[in-house]
Amino acid sequence: MNFTDGEYTLTLGGVRQWVRVDGARHDTVPLVLVHGGPGGNHYVFERTAGPLLARERTVVYHEQRGCGRSDAPADVRAYDVDTLVRDLDALRSALGVPALDLLGYSFGGGLALAYAHAYPWHVRRVVAQAPALDLTDPRLVECQIAGFLEVAFGEVRALIEAILASHDPPEVRLERTWQAADLQTVDHFLFHDPAHARRNRAWWRESGLVNSGLMHRVVKARPVLPWQALAAVNVPTLVVVGRHDRNVGVAYARAVSDALPRGQFESLEDAAHFPDVETPETYVEVISRFLADER
Incomplete structure (x- = not known):
């Protein structure tokens, strides 16, 4: 990978998109972070689990078109999942690597699995945190x-x-x-702990970033990835969820893991939908152990 640590603006799919690299010195397979929302950003993750992951791995933050610090497409309809998946592959190509590790959370977990379904030869491992495959x-x-x-x-x-x-x-x-x-x-x-909820909301205010809602309106029209397609995602995948998650739920997350040919499952205590905020050390320990496994 030819990128050093820092922020970049890359044109992916004809749209200027925000990317940040951390931990380039490790020269590992890039761990690309896929945020949720739909329409969210990585501002909070940059202050919780992200720096801990970058202690051992090359981490690549990417904010999707029209999200966070990335530009919006001219066409308000250009947020469909196929386009988002192609943007991810354009990012891989720009990074100059044959394969990625992916960590997607919430909607981003579903999007990471959709990428692994479309481009399995370009994926080494996937972490899907409370993945949502169909918003309806x-x-x-x-x-x-x-x-x-x-x-x-x-x-x-x-x-x-x-x-x-x-x-x-x-x-x-x-x-x-x-x-x-x-x-x-x-x-x-x-959140399981109100103190973490207050900290999270303070970061939201501090960021000044706004979710336009445009992506949500487009992607909810069809599944991010049809349930039956999980059987064809034949890459090692860790599905991780907070035990108190009320947004996706433990049962749903476990069902996703069970449907994957090479799925693994972890439920984290003392966390709800955002274990990266509530239990970042445990969260990173579980993920790092999975990514280090070469089987």
Whole structure:
């Protein structure tokens, strides 16, 4: 790989996209980080698990088109999964390497698996943290609704219960639930420890980065990766999830691992949807051990 540590702007798929390299001195297979959202960024990961991973590995942060510090495409429809997968392969080509390790979280976990499905010869190993394969999957909808009922109290809970009692389709009820939940409820939904939720939200404010919502509207139209396609992702894959994850859920994450020919599974204690924030040392230890395994 010809890149040294630092920030870069690379034109991938005709769009200028933000990339940062850390740990280039290790000269390992690049570990490309694939963020979630859809429409998110790596600002928080740069301050939690990222630097710990870079102690031993070459880490490449990439913010997808229209996300974080990357430019948006001229066509608001140009956020489909096939395009995002091609952007990742353009990044691999720009890095000058035959193969990547991938670490994707949430939506990014599904996108990493979609890349491994499309380009298995360019992938050494995949880490999929709480991967979401289909943003409208009834199992994910049910998991999130149950999660909000678990953490909501008082007037917010009453409002959510009224929404859930309506005759709207489940995905509409879930969208209305997200809109009805206050910040405290959302933080409790996403995190096991409220202190980590407050720290995470402070980083969000500090970053000044905004999710436009455009990517979400495009990618939810079809699965990131059809469930049946998992059987063809024949690369070593670690599926990792926080034991208290209410956004994707342990059962769903384990089902993804079980459907993969070479899947492994780890559930991390004392964490919900963001173990990289809540238990970064344990999270990195588990991931580093998997990436170092040459079997």
